[in-house]
Amino acid sequence: MNVYESLLELIGDRERVSINETVLEHHSKGIAYHAPHAPDVVVFPKTAEEVSRVMAFANEHRIPVTPFGAGTSLEGHVIPVAGGISLDLTLMNNIIDIRPDDFLAIVEPGVTRLQLNEALKRYGLFFPVDPGADATIGGMAATNASGTNCVKYGVMRDQVLGLEVVLADGSVMQTGSLAVKSSAGYDLTGLFVGSEGTLGVFTRLIVRLHGIPEATTAIKVCFPSLEAAAQAAFAVLKAGVGPGKIELVDEATIAAVNAYKKTDYPVKPTLFIELSGSPSSVEDGTKLVNELCEGEGAVSFVVETDSLARAKLWEARHHAAFAIQAAYPGKAMLSTDVCVPLSELPGAIADTRRLVNEQNMTAAIFGHVGDGNYHTVLAFDPNDADEMARIERVHAHIVRYALSRGGTCTGEHGIGIGKRAFLREEKGDAVLWMKRLKQLFDPNGILNPGKIFLP
Amino acid sequence: MNVYESLLELIGDRERVSINETVLEHHSKGIAYHAPHAPDVVVFPKTAEEVSRVMAFANEHRIPVTPFGAGTSLEGHVIPVAGGISLDLTLMNNIIDIRPDDFLAIVEPGVTRLQLNEALKRYGLFFPVDPGADATIGGMAATNASGTNCVKYGVMRDQVLGLEVVLADGSVMQTGSLAVKSSAGYDLTGLFVGSEGTLGVFTRLIVRLHGIPEATTAIKVCFPSLEAAAQAAFAVLKAGVGPGKIELVDEATIAAVNAYKKTDYPVKPTLFIELSGSPSSVEDGTKLVNELCEGEGAVSFVVETDSLARAKLWEARHHAAFAIQAAYPGKAMLSTDVCVPLSELPGAIADTRRLVNEQNMTAAIFGHVGDGNYHTVLAFDPNDADEMARIERVHAHIVRYALSRGGTCTGEHGIGIGKRAFLREEKGDAVLWMKRLKQLFDPNGILNPGKIFLP
Structure with a gap:
């Protein structure tokens, strides 16, 4: 049997079944x-029915299937480590329905968050989950993504009310409903969100929308030390200001952004805070944030309300990930993703900084400190085995510190390939039950094999 | 084998293994x-270890086990329909840890929400889920309860960050972590929340806490018609006021409360709204709510900010369920629990009112209109088969109306016994997967048999 020819017959469109080298290479890696590892063939389905046909075929012939969206995964989720089919869902990018009065949209998995938000603007609504990259809604659901807005609006699992999922055998299951809450049986929607393409392929998602706040203010505060910035973030959260975003960026990252964007931001640990709501609540909140930051020794405090000025103020934060990559051309990137209980955040960040300094590593530290989640981005030469091993030891130390404080190895990036051993450390015997769930839904192990679980 | 003697040996305390008639009767029903159906024996474990021993024994001998908390279930979840063991968790009522800086508490399943809130008061924190009754946290997690506060704070599944669960075979599993978000593997916590005691027994829960808002205002608005009140609720939600609570009570319920509490509330469809946050945001919100309600023809508008006056203003809503029971002594109660997309709420309530009027039924309608969830409480004589059949036809009509609009048969009460057929109608083939999950975690079918699924 020739897999390519068979898939071509199933799909009936030479443009949407590809063994072109460039296409295979594009589907061999995340960021x-x-x-990397190339698939044997890439299929671009346009309908759930086509996804179903591909899955039934793959299941019958035990061919691995790895779903692919925008390709912005940070944990190797989209790498077809066992070859087989890369299922590229980017052509399934229709916004099926926007129900502004219900604060809901129904979308295909390949719709990106910027595409959705562009379509929502005229209704005064927006979709809040923002992982940085212009990821697809399907991919964001697959990793339970979150990002800067989640301290106010919740993570991806909180936004997805229902799914259409094609299962390993090609059958199609509907979960959830258009109601914003339900106690009807087991939460299959929540089980599939965050399953990283290992339990099924999303072909339709019902997602919650939110009203664009009446007023929004952006605040940028510089601190003398990373610890002071982390303490200030903690103070703001404790005071119940209810920030829309609260992000920390360390000095090394600001320096990298300055180099990358030719800017001259003060090279200091910086908090980026967004407040949103009614004009008076935002005004009250800004005053309170100012007092709290001064209490932690803030050295500068800038407030912007105009939307362009706000965007400019946030630039240093938004460019952080790209700036780090640009600062170390040719190097590979590892981003840690631990999340700790809020009170443990200042200590965790201090411990991480101490460790990377000790190791003379060029690490950037930034993240969503509003929910205890921070990233340490480490640049290294993947061909230098010693350096790689050293980086992995640092990663393990950071994860174990977080676990010893009751935290998690991944706040938002997922397990993928890179954190499979940590999952076992974190979850213990619960991983055995996760494996049984995998076995139940995908008995032949064709759905994104090699992810989440160590062989 | 004598089950009672065997359990007595396992627990080693005559006070905590009971076959006393009064105790069996207490464990034979919800509200x-x-x-009702009595268990053969009631066990009152004090530790997870004891729960584990009971489960291992029950599993070996294929004895049904039905967890029991405050007994306030509305869908028969706690009724041991197949006899066996009623596992009363009310002695496991320790608050293990309060971590105010992390906005977390770790509790045993028998802790009630009022008990927890009493302990939290001195930290300026509270646990928001309020289903009305003083239910146990374990029971509330088992049905994914919500109630009045959930429009602002989310449902039970949003509050539970982790669980200790004793599985059918007596093994103990830990899920989740102390981090407020995680993408580490499948969401077992969310799968067990709402599983109605059919997948495992909770012995410990990690729950989120929230800061008590600085300012709170209660608003009571009377309308000329139920439809006008529902439209006003919808207008308030659309305007982005972000109410803390928004509850609708219909005329029949107000009349029942007046009779029950000797009050003289105006017998009009009434909206109860709570706004909370910073003083200025609450003030802005109150003005906006006033304008919106006047736009829908409100006939009275009362605002209270003082905490005693607020409590008094909410009384009519809080007494609703009890007043209905008191108004029809000797009658049984059926409460529908559908949840529809927000825009469908006014139409759904109008349809329900039309139907019960047509049927000359004495029905009260009230509910959490902020999330599309409303209850129709019907009083009837359970010994009158004709009346029972008529009530069930009305229930089926209300559910099918909700399902035809993309809603759910249960917003917060769960499936239990009463909605098993509706679950199948609502979820289709997804129920087969729910059954397979049940089979995976409880192969001998001993955990709360007869619930969620029709035999």
């Missing part, structure tokens, strides 16, 4: 350090 | 219309 992080993991070793 | 709704479902036919």
Whole structure:
């Protein structure tokens, strides 16, 4: 049997079944350090029915299937480590329905968050989850993504009310409903969100929308030390200001952004805070944030309300990830993703900084400190085995510190390839039950094999 | 084998293994219309270890186990329909840890929400889920309860960050972590929340806490018609006021409360709204709510900010369920629990009112209109088969109306016994997967048999 010919017959469109080298290469990797591996063939379905046909075929012939969206995964989720089919869902990018009065949209998995937000603007609504990259809604659901807005609006699992999922055998299941809450049986929607393409392929998602706040203010505060900035973030959260975003960027990252964007931001640990709501609540909140930051020794405090000025103020934060990559051309990137209980955040960040300094590593530290989640981005040469091993030891130390404080190895990036051993450390015997769930939904192990679980 | 003697040996405390008639009777029912059925024996464990021993024993001997908390279930969840062991968790009522800086508490399943809130008061924190009754946290997690506060704070599944669960075979599993978000593997916590005691027994829960808002205002608005009140609720939600609570009570319920509490509330469809946050945001919100309600023809508008006056203003809503019971002594109660997309709420309530009027039924309608969830409480004589059949036809009509609009048969009460057929109608083939999950975690079918699924 020739897999390519068979798939061509199933799909009936030479443009949407590809073994072109460039296409295979594009589907061989995410954007992080993991070793690429090309699929044998890439299929671009346009309907759930086509996804169903591909899955039934793959299941019958035991061919691995790895779903692919925008390709912005940080943990190797989209790498077809066992070859087989890369299922590229970017042509399934229709916004099926926007129900502004219900604060809901129904979308295909390949719709990106910027595409959705562009379509929502005229209704005064927006979709809040923002992982940085212009990821697809399907991919964001697959990793339970979150990002800067989640301290106010919740993570991807909180936004997805229902799914259409094609299962390993090609059958199609509907979960959830258009109601914003339900106690009807087991939460299959929540089980599939965050399953990283290992339990099924999303072909339709019902997502919650939110009203664009009446007033929004952006605040940028510089601190003398990373610890002071982390303490200030903690103070703001404790005071119940309810920020829309609260992000920390360390000195090394600001320096990298300055180099990358030719800017001259003060090279200081910086908090980026967004407040949103009614004009008076935003005004009250800004005053309170100012007092709290001064209490932690803030050295500068800038407030912008105009939308262009706000965007400019946030630039240093938004360019952080790209700036780090640009600062170390040719190097590979590993981003840690631990999340700790809020009170443990200042200590965790201090411990991480101490460690990377000790190791003379060029690390950037930034993240969503509003929910205890921060990233340490480490640049290294993937061909230098010693350096790689050293980086992995640092990663393990950071994860174990977080776990010893009751935290998690991944706040938002997922397990993928890179954190499979940590999952076992974190979850213990619960991983055995996760494996049984995998076995139940995908008995032949064709759905994104090699992810989440160590062989 | 004598089950009672064996359990006595396992627990080693005559006070905590009971076959006393009064105790068996207490464990034979919830608070709704479902036919009671007594367990053979009631066990009151004090530790997870004891729960584990009971489960291992029950699993070996294929004895049904039905978890029991405050007994306030509305769908017969706690009725041991197949006899066996009623596992009363009310002695496991320790608050293990309060971590105010992390906005977390770790509790045993028998802790009630009022008990927890009493302990939290001195930290300026509270646990927001309020289903009305003083239910246990374990029971509330088992049904994914919500109630009045959930429009602002989310449902039970949003509050539970982790669980200790004793599985059918007696093994103990830990899920989740102390981090407020995680993408580490499948969401077992969310799968167990809402599983109605059919997948495992909770012995410990990590729950989120929230800061008590600085300012709170209660608003009571009377309308000329139920439809006008529902439209006003919808207008308030659309305007982005972000109410803390928004509850609708219809005329029949107000009349029942007046009779029950000797009050003289105007017998009009009434909206109860709570706004909370910073003083200025609450003030802005109150003005906006006033304008919106006047736009829908409000006939009275009362605002209270003082905490005693607020409590008094909310009384009519809080007494609703009890007043209905008191108004029809000797009758059984069926409460519908559909949840529809927000825009469908006014139409759904109008349809329900039309139907019960047509049927000359004495029905009260009230509910959490902020998330599209409303209850129709119907009083009837459970010994009158004709009346029972008529009530069930009305229930089926209300559910099918909701399902035809993309809603759910249960917003917060769960499936239990009473909605098993509706679950199948609502979820289709997804129910087969729910059954397979049940089979995976409880192969001998000993955990709360007869619930969620029709035999």
